[in-house]
Amino acid sequence: MWFNREQLISIFIITGLFSLFFILKVYNYQLFLDSNSKKGSQSPLFSINLNENIIVEIRGAIKRAGKYHLKEGSRYFDLIQLAGGFRKTADKSRITKNYFLKDGQKFYVPFKKKPFERKKISTNRNKWIEVEIRGAVKKPGVYKLKSGNRFSNLVNEAGGFKLRANRKKKYRNYFLKDGQTFYVPYK
Numbered sequence: 331m332w333f334n335r336e337q338l339i340s341i342f343i344i345t346g347l348f349s350l351f352f353i354l355k356v357y358n359y360q361l362f363l364d365s366n367s368k369k370g371s372q373s374p375l376f377s378i379n380l381n382e383n384i385i386v387e388i389r390g391a392i393k394r395a396g397k398y399h400l401k402e403g404s405r406y407f408d409l410i411q412l413a414g415g416f417r418k419t420a421d422k423s424r425i426t427k428n429y430f431l432k433d434g435q436k437f438y439v440p441f442k443k444k445p446f447e448r449k450k451i452s453t454n455r456n457k458w459i460e461v462e463i464r465g466a467v468k469k470p471g472v473y474k475l476k477s478g479n480r481f482s483n484l485v486n487e488a489g490g491f492k493l494r495a496n497r498k499k500k501y502r503n504y505f506l507k508d509g510q511t512f513y514v515p516y517k
Contacts, residue, residue, distance in 0.1 A: 390439035391420035459508035466495030466514045
């Protein structure tokens with residue numbers, strides 16, 4: 331299949347324009363008509379100006395954190411839009427200004443603070459509980475202790491471990507509850 335001369339010229343022009351557009355898009359250059367060039371230089375028909383790009387970094391509660399190339403005169407919300415927008419956990423209330431960006435600036439989008447959660451602490455420290463311990467302790471039996479005591483306190487009340495007791499049990503730091511029974515195994 332052969333092309334005539336007009337078709338070949340059209341194909342070359344379209345390919346050339348596509349290539350030029352692709353190159354300019356990849357390198358993020360701005361193509362513009364420069365009618366007011368600097369003094370002492372001739373005015374070209376087209377000019378690529380590299381001085382209008384700035385690099386700004388953004389981190390924190392943003393979808394795509396990183397460094398971005400923007401046009402000079404861009405604003406903070408342009409950067410956020412380019413970075414994919416806020417995450418659901420972003421604290422937007424702490425962002426109040428729409429800054430004009432400058433080259434080299436770094437921004438941090440804060441996360442929402444989690445509400446302070448208090449652990450439930452027993453207010454009945456004077457409450458008495460009954461706990462039973464059996465097995466390899468010197469004085470096995472039922473003991474009456476104040477709530478808030480740990481397994482190690484129960485072992486101390488029972489006179490301590492026997493020589494052949496398996497002390498590797500995981501109960502050492504365990505808070506005691508009313509009515510519990512513990513068995514300390516032998517080796």
